[in-house]
Amino acid sequence: LVFPWPSEIAERILALVPETRGAKGRVIAKLPSGLVLPNCQDDPMRLIYEIEYLAFVQLPSRTLLATVDSVAIAPFQEARCAALSERSPAAHGKWWWDKHAIFTKAAAALKRQHFFVL
Numbered sequence: 001l002v003f004p005w006p007s008e009i010a011e012r013i014l015a016l017v018p019e020t021r022g023a024k025g026r027v028i029a030k031l032p033s034g035l036v037l038p039n040c041q042d043d044p045m046r047l048i049y050e051i052e053y054l055a056f057v058q059l060p061s062r063t064l065l066a067t068v069d070s071v072a073i074a075p076f077q078e079a080r081c082a083a084l085s086e087r088s089p090a091a092h093g094k095w096w097w098d099k100h101a102i103f104t105k106a107a108a109a110l111k112r113q114h115f116f117v118l
Contacts, residue, residue: 072109072116
C-alpha cells in the first residue's frame with residue numbers, strides 16, 4: 001500500500017514502526033515478512049527485487065510445511081531432546097544421532113522428502 005505523505009495515516013504508520021524514526025524525506029518499505037528496507041530512495045532495485053520475489057515465488061502450503069516438519073524435522077528434534085535428557089556416563093563421547101533408530105528415520109525422511117535436519 002502507498003500512503004500520501006504528509007498525512008495523518010502516514011504519520012500513524014510511521015509511529016508504529018520503530019525503524020522509521022527520522023524517516024522524513026526517505027523511502028522506507030516494510031515487507032509482509034516484517035523485513036524493513038530503509039533508504040529505498042538510494043537503491044530502489046532492492047525494493048524492486050523484493051516485490052518481484054513476492055510476486056513470483058510461491059510459498060509452501062501449510063500442508064507441505066506440516067508434512068516436512070513431521071517427516072524431516074520433528075523426529076530428529078525429539079530424538080535429540082530424548083538423548084540429551086538421558087545422558088549417562090556410558091554415553092559420554094557418543095553423538096546423540098549415532099544410533100540405528102536415527103539412521104532408520106533419516107533413511108525414511110530421505111526417501112519421502114529427500115532431506116532431513118539433524
